[in-house]
Amino acid sequence: MKYTMPAAFSLPQETIEMILRSGGGKQHSRKRIYAKYIEGKTAESMVAFLKKEYGQTGKGFEIDGNPISVWFDEYGMSIGYGTQAKETPIETMNWEDVERHIRSMVENGTYMDIREAYLVDTEERERVANQIYYFWRDGMDETPEEIGIKAGNFPESEATLMELLSDHDGREKIRAIIKDAEERLASGEVVLKWNHVKSPEYLLSEITDLDMERLEFPLPDTLEVKQEDFITQDEIDYALCKGSGVFHGAFRIYDYFKEGHDKKETIDFLKNEYGTGGGSGGLPGNDDSHHDYDSKGIRLEKGSYVNPYAKVLLNWNVVEKRLRELISEDKYLSEEDKEKYLEYKEVQAKADRQYELNRLEHAVPEMKSKKVTIDRRECTLIDEWGTENEKYLLGNDIEERALYYAQVNDKVFEYDYKPGRSEVEDDYINAIAEEDIDRHEAEVFARLEGTDDAAESEVVDETDTFQTQKENILIPNKGNAVNFSISNDNLGIGTPKEKFQRNIEAIRLLEQIESEHRYANPQEQDVLSQYVGWGGLSDAFDESKTNWATEYQELKNLLSPEEYRMARESTLNAHYTSPAIIRSMYEVIERMGFKKGNILEPSMGIGNFFGMMPESMKESRLYGVELDSITGRIARLLYPKADIQIKGFEKTDYPNDFFDIAIGNVPFGQYKVLDHAYEKNNFLIHDYFFAKTLDKVRPGGVVAFITSKGTMDKASPEVRRYLAQRANLLGAVRLPNTAFKANAGTEVTSDILFFQKRDRMVVREPEWVYLEENDAGIKMNSYFVNHPEQIVGKMELVSGPYGMESTCRLDESRPFEEQLKEAGGRITGTIDTLELEPELDNELSKQSIPADPNVKNFSYALVDNEVYYRENSVMKPVEVSDTAKGRIRGMVAIRNCTQELIDMQLNEYGDHEIEKNRKN
Structure with a gap:
C-alpha cells in the first residue's frame, strides 16, 4: 500500500529525540556516543565522530500509528513519512544539528538512564582492550607479555588489558609499548601483517580519552529506548x-x-x-x-x-x-x-x-x-555466433513501471496488488520464431561458404537499411553533393518582410529540388541558407493584420495544413543564431583541442552551426535533429553529408556516451516535452535538452548550448544541482537581450553555457548552483555575480509581465563581437582525444574514424569494404589476416541479413516481401 501523510501531521520534538536516543546501527552505539560526551569532547570533534559512528544506516519506527523512516548518511539525518526517507524527506538535519540535539539531550538527562550509564566505562575499556589485543596479534604478529598479552589465550589477555586500562599507570605502560611499535612501523623495521587492525595513532588517542576526567550529567532512573519496527x-x-x-x-x-x-x-x-x-x-x-x-x-x-x-x-x-x-x-x-x-x-x-x-x-x-x-x-548448421556483447536473440522488450514494496506484517506486496490476491504471471510471445532466424542464418552462410570472393559478393552495404525495400521512397544520389559553408556574417538580417520573402523563396526551391529527386547545387544552397524560420514573424500568421494580408494568403496557399500549423507554432521559439555568436562558441571549443569526432546539434534549424564549423573540424561526423519538417528538409539539402533526423529530440534514440561535442541553440520556453526517461524530473524544454544531451555525450565530452537565462537564474536550484552532479561548468557568457534581434526579431537575455561531462556522478554543489545579489541588488546566478566580466553588457531591472525582472543591456561603447570574443577567451578546458589501443600502429591510428551509431558497440562493421571494430565513439581498423578478414565480412553479412529480416517482420512487411528477401 501507498502511505499518504495526513494533512495535519507534524513531527514533534519528542519524535526527533526518540529517534536520536536509539543511537546508530552498530552494537553498543549509544554507549560509545555517551562516552565521548562525558569525556568532554568539543562539538566539532563530536560532529566528526557521529558522522563516522552512524555511517549509512536506516531505521523504521511505528509512532502513534504513523510509519516513520529514518536515513543517516554523510550529509546527516533524513526523516520521511512512510517506508522511505531519502527521496521525499519531511525533515532533514545536518550533522551539526544532530550533534546539538544529542548534546542537549545528554546535558538535560534525556539520552541515557542511570543503569545503562553505569556500564559505559566498563564497555569502553573492553572495546579498547579488544582493539589493542588484535593490533598485536594480527597486525604486529607479536605477543608482548609485559602488558599481559598471551598467545592463544584471548580471555586472559583481555582481562589483563582491561585492568591496566582502568588506572593511569596501567594506561601509561600500554601507551609506551604502542609508541615503540609506532616508531618501528614508521622506520620500516616492521610492517603490519594485516591492515584491518586499528593504527597506533588511533589506539593512543583512545587511551588518552580513557585518561580524561569524566563530566557528570543528570541521569533518570529509567528511560525508554524504542526499538525499530520495520525495515525501510x-x-x-x-x-x-x-x-x-x-x-x-x-x-x-x-x-x-x-x-x-x-x-x-x-x-x-x-x-x-x-x-x-x-x-x-x-x-x-x-x-x-x-x-x-x-x-x-x-x-x-x-x-x-x-x-x-x-x-x-x-x-x-x-x-x-x-x-x-x-x-x-x-x-x-x-x-x-x-x-x-x-x-x-x-x-x-x-x-x-x-x-x-x-x-x-x-x-x-x-x-x-x-x-x-x-x-x-x-x-x-549455426549453433552460436557473436560475442558476449553482441548476441542475436529476440524477445519482446517489455517496459513496465517498477513498483515499490508495501509491507503488511512480514509480507511484501506491490502497490497495485491487494493483500491476499494471488500473483498472475504475464504471458510472453516471441515476435519471430527462433527457428526462422536460425534457418535464415544457415541459408546465408551456405551461400558464403564457397570462396572468399563469393563471400565478398554477398556482403550487404552498411549504409543500406530495410527501408530501401519500401515503395515510393526515392532517395537522390549524393554524387558530388557537399555541405554548405557560411561566409556571410549578415546571414538572416533584414526587415520582417524581407525575411518573409526569403523564406518563401527557400520553400519554393525546396519543393522544386525534392520533386526532381536531387540535391542542391552551391547556388541553390545559398538561397536555401537565407531561410530563417518564423521566429518574430507572427504577423504573417494573423489574418487580422491588413498590412500582412498578401503574405498571409501566400503562406496559406504554399504550405500544407500540417506544415502551416508547425510554422505558426514555431513563431515563439524559432530563434536563429547569428554567425558571430556561433563562431565565438567554436573558438572556445577549438582552443580546448578538439579536432574531429561525433558532433550533435539536437535543435539544428537549417544547420547554421554546421555551416560555421571551422576547417579544423571538418572531418567530424555530423548528427542533427530538427522538429519542423520544412526546416529539417532544407537542412538536409544544405548538409547532405550529415545524418539529420526530422523529429522531436525526445523521439531520437541515439546511444548514450556517444558524441564528443554537442552544440546549438536549444528551444526555451515554459513548456515541457514527453520523454518517459526524464518524466520524473519535470524539466522545462531548455533544461530537458541539457539533461538528455549530457547523457548522449561521452565522459569528457563538451555540451555548448545557448539557452534562456532561466537555466542559470531561476530561483529553484534543482536543475542546476542535477547538471552539477553530471557535468563541470567550464564557463558561461551572458548575452545582451539584442543578441538575436537582427536575425530572429526577438529581444531575450540568454546565456552560452559550456559543460564538460563527468566520468561519474558526484554530489557537489559549486557556486553556480545558487543565486546571489550583485552590488546593484540584482539577484542572479552566483557565477555571474563573481565573474561580471562574463556578462556582455550590463544587468538592469526592467518592468516585465510579472513585475520587475532582470535583463542584460548591450554595452554600445564597444563592438559586440569584440566583447563576445573577450568573454569567450576567458573560458578554458581540455577535450581529451580518445586514446587508441596500444597495438594499433601509427598508420592504423590515422585510419580510425568516428563511430557510426548504427553499429552496435564492441562489434565489427564494414566501411569501404574494410573491417572496423567499434569501441565507444571511435571505430578502429582491424589488423588481421586476409582469411580472418574474409570470415569477419561473412559474419557481418549474416548479421545484417538477419537484422534486416527481423526489421521487416517487426514492421509488418507482407509475406511476399519477406520471402523475397529470404531468397535474396
Whole structure:
C-alpha cells in the first residue's frame, strides 16, 4: 500500500529525540556516543565522530500509528513519512544539528538512564582492550607479555588489558609499548601483517580519552529506548544494490537488465545468480542484521536469528521490479561501483574481442562438417555466433513501471496488488520464431561458404537499411553533393518582410529540388541558407493584420495544413543564431583541442552551426535533429553529408556516451516535452535538452548550448544541482537581450553555457548552483555575480509581465563581437582525444574514424569494404589476416541479413516481401 501523510501531521520534538536516543546501527552505539560526551569532547570533534559512528544506516519506527523512516548518511539525518526517507524527506538535519540535539539531550538527562550509564566505562575499556589485543596479534604478529598479552589465550589477555586500562599507570605502560611499535612501523623495521587492525595513532588517542576526567550529567532512573519496527525501503535498496554477494554479481545483474530480457527470464536469472544462501550484515550500518535467499525470495532481518525484531520477505517478482526501477533511474551502482564497472567492462570487451578473433580463425572449417536439412534445404548448421556483447536473440522488450514494496506484517506486496490476491504471471510471445532466424542464418552462410570472393559478393552495404525495400521512397544520389559553408556574417538580417520573402523563396526551391529527386547545387544552397524560420514573424500568421494580408494568403496557399500549423507554432521559439555568436562558441571549443569526432546539434534549424564549423573540424561526423519538417528538409539539402533526423529530440534514440561535442541553440520556453526517461524530473524544454544531451555525450565530452537565462537564474536550484552532479561548468557568457534581434526579431537575455561531462556522478554543489545579489541588488546566478566580466553588457531591472525582472543591456561603447570574443577567451578546458589501443600502429591510428551509431558497440562493421571494430565513439581498423578478414565480412553479412529480416517482420512487411528477401 501507498502511505499518504495526513494533512495535519507534524513531527514533534519528542519524535526527533526518540529517534536520536536509539543511537546508530552498530552494537553498543549509544554507549560509545555517551562516552565521548562525558569525556568532554568539543562539538566539532563530536560532529566528526557521529558522522563516522552512524555511517549509512536506516531505521523504521511505528509512532502513534504513523510509519516513520529514518536515513543517516554523510550529509546527516533524513526523516520521511512512510517506508522511505531519502527521496521525499519531511525533515532533514545536518550533522551539526544532530550533534546539538544529542548534546542537549545528554546535558538535560534525556539520552541515557542511570543503569545503562553505569556500564559505559566498563564497555569502553573492553572495546579498547579488544582493539589493542588484535593490533598485536594480527597486525604486529607479536605477543608482548609485559602488558599481559598471551598467545592463544584471548580471555586472559583481555582481562589483563582491561585492568591496566582502568588506572593511569596501567594506561601509561600500554601507551609506551604502542609508541615503540609506532616508531618501528614508521622506520620500516616492521610492517603490519594485516591492515584491518586499528593504527597506533588511533589506539593512543583512545587511551588518552580513557585518561580524561569524566563530566557528570543528570541521569533518570529509567528511560525508554524504542526499538525499530520495520525495515525501510532505503535499507532494502541498499541491500539490493550490493548484488548477489558473488564476485562481480552486481555487474552481472546490471548487464542482464540492460540487455532487455523479459520479466520471466530475469526472475529466473536472479534466482540462479543469488542461489540459496545468506549471511550476516545484510543491511547498511547494522551489526544485528542478516539476509537469506532461496526459491521464495530474499529475506532481510534485524535482531537474532531466532527472534528478529524487524523482518521483511521480498519475493522474486518484487525484487525484479525494484531492481528494474533502480537501474533505469541510475540508482543501482554507486559512484565507486561505476568506476569499478568501467574497469570490468574494459577487461570484458578486450577479452570478447580476442575471443572472437581466435574463434574466427577456426570457425568455418568446423562448421563445414555439420550439415542438416532444414525446410527441405541442405544447409550449414549455426549453433552460436557473436560475442558476449553482441548476441542475436529476440524477445519482446517489455517496459513496465517498477513498483515499490508495501509491507503488511512480514509480507511484501506491490502497490497495485491487494493483500491476499494471488500473483498472475504475464504471458510472453516471441515476435519471430527462433527457428526462422536460425534457418535464415544457415541459408546465408551456405551461400558464403564457397570462396572468399563469393563471400565478398554477398556482403550487404552498411549504409543500406530495410527501408530501401519500401515503395515510393526515392532517395537522390549524393554524387558530388557537399555541405554548405557560411561566409556571410549578415546571414538572416533584414526587415520582417524581407525575411518573409526569403523564406518563401527557400520553400519554393525546396519543393522544386525534392520533386526532381536531387540535391542542391552551391547556388541553390545559398538561397536555401537565407531561410530563417518564423521566429518574430507572427504577423504573417494573423489574418487580422491588413498590412500582412498578401503574405498571409501566400503562406496559406504554399504550405500544407500540417506544415502551416508547425510554422505558426514555431513563431515563439524559432530563434536563429547569428554567425558571430556561433563562431565565438567554436573558438572556445577549438582552443580546448578538439579536432574531429561525433558532433550533435539536437535543435539544428537549417544547420547554421554546421555551416560555421571551422576547417579544423571538418572531418567530424555530423548528427542533427530538427522538429519542423520544412526546416529539417532544407537542412538536409544544405548538409547532405550529415545524418539529420526530422523529429522531436525526445523521439531520437541515439546511444548514450556517444558524441564528443554537442552544440546549438536549444528551444526555451515554459513548456515541457514527453520523454518517459526524464518524466520524473519535470524539466522545462531548455533544461530537458541539457539533461538528455549530457547523457548522449561521452565522459569528457563538451555540451555548448545557448539557452534562456532561466537555466542559470531561476530561483529553484534543482536543475542546476542535477547538471552539477553530471557535468563541470567550464564557463558561461551572458548575452545582451539584442543578441538575436537582427536575425530572429526577438529581444531575450540568454546565456552560452559550456559543460564538460563527468566520468561519474558526484554530489557537489559549486557556486553556480545558487543565486546571489550583485552590488546593484540584482539577484542572479552566483557565477555571474563573481565573474561580471562574463556578462556582455550590463544587468538592469526592467518592468516585465510579472513585475520587475532582470535583463542584460548591450554595452554600445564597444563592438559586440569584440566583447563576445573577450568573454569567450576567458573560458578554458581540455577535450581529451580518445586514446587508441596500444597495438594499433601509427598508420592504423590515422585510419580510425568516428563511430557510426548504427553499429552496435564492441562489434565489427564494414566501411569501404574494410573491417572496423567499434569501441565507444571511435571505430578502429582491424589488423588481421586476409582469411580472418574474409570470415569477419561473412559474419557481418549474416548479421545484417538477419537484422534486416527481423526489421521487416517487426514492421509488418507482407509475406511476399519477406520471402523475397529470404531468397535474396
